[in-house]
Amino acid sequence: MISDRFIVEFDKALRTLFAPAQTMREVPGSGKPEGGLSAAEKAHAGALMRVNHVGEVCAQALYQGQALTCRDPVIRQALAQAAAEETEHLAWTERRVAELGSRTSLLNPLWYAGALTIGITAGTLGDPWSLGFLAETERQVEAHLDHHLNELPTQDARSRAIVAQMRLDEIAHAETAALLGARQLPAAAIFAMRIAARTMTRAAYYI
Numbered sequence: 001m002i003s004d005r006f007i008v009e010f011d012k013a014l015r016t017l018f019a020p021a022q023t024m025r026e027v028p029g030s031g032k033p034e035g036g037l038s039a040a041e042k043a044h045a046g047a048l049m050r051v052n053h054v055g056e057v058c059a060q061a062l063y064q065g066q067a068l069t070c071r072d073p074v075i076r077q078a079l080a081q082a083a084a085e086e087t088e089h090l091a092w093t094e095r096r097v098a099e100l101g102s103r104t105s106l107l108n109p110l111w112y113a114g115a116l117t118i119g120i121t122a123g124t125l126g127d128p129w130s131l132g133f134l135a136e137t138e139r140q141v142e143a144h145l146d147h148h149l150n151e152l153p154t155q156d157a158r159s160r161a162i163v164a165q166m167r168l169d170e171i172a173h174a175e176t177a178a179l180l181g182a183r184q185l186p187a188a189a190i191f192a193m194r195i196a197a198r199t200m201t202r203a204a205y206y207i
Contacts, residue, residue, distance in 0.1 A: 013116075016060045017108055021091035028092065029161025034099075041153045046102025047205045048148050049159055052166070053093035054105045054204040055141060058115035059086040062137065065119020066130050075127050075180055079134075082173045089169065092162045099158070105204045131182035136190055138174035140197055142167055 015021075037045065063083035070076040097104055105111065122133040145167040152159050185193075 012060070012064055013112060016057060016090070017112055021087055021094055023088040023091040025088055027095060027162065028165040029158035032157040032161060035153065035155030035157055037153055037156060041156070042100055043102070045152055045156050045159050046097060046100035048151055049093050049096045049100060049162075050102055050105055051201050051204045052145075052148065052163065053090065053097055054108065054111050054200065055144070056086055056090040056093055057105075057108050058111050058200070059083070060090065061112045061115035062119040062122075062134075065116045065121075066123045066134065069120055069123025070127060070130065072127050075131065078176055078180060082134075082176065085169050085173070089166050092166070096159055096162055106207050107203065111200065111204070128181050128183040129185075131177040131180055132185050133189075135174045135177035135182040136185050136193060138170045138177065140193060141170045142174070144197070144201070145170065 060083065063079050063086065067076055067079045067083070070079060094104065122130045145163050148163050149160060149167070152163065
């Protein structure tokens, strides 16, 4: 029933935004000692991990929106598997943000609503275009995580381990989308995605 589906999807949104995320895998770097971070380095690392947490909030919404409009059950299952791994990323970044004495973004409900709308819109264009959007998103996330690995303090082994594992998972998601028939997005769409991502990351660093 439509009402039951709405309740399930609404529950997913509430869990993403307001409940502690769960992980089946061990948090990367959890066995490493805390590095000797200065107050400034700790604040910077905390802000970077907040940005990464926002990215995972958006990932949950994107996958949810795409799954809602997906036509192929095989692709829908692949989206569900990727979403499960993104939930683990959500848990890892949430925990690390707290360990660094920082907080998650105050704008998470806004980020979620926007990403859900984008995911639904991408899905309505058809599965190949939706997969193309997914693949390009993951490629841009990979580049973003590369940047964070350069930005994070060298001695912050815990944050770096989390970001490194997330990067590997995002690469795998992009490869899966390509294998399932992702179409190459127009250059204008890729450029717009980069501008939107840059705006989000800059705001999330502070808010």
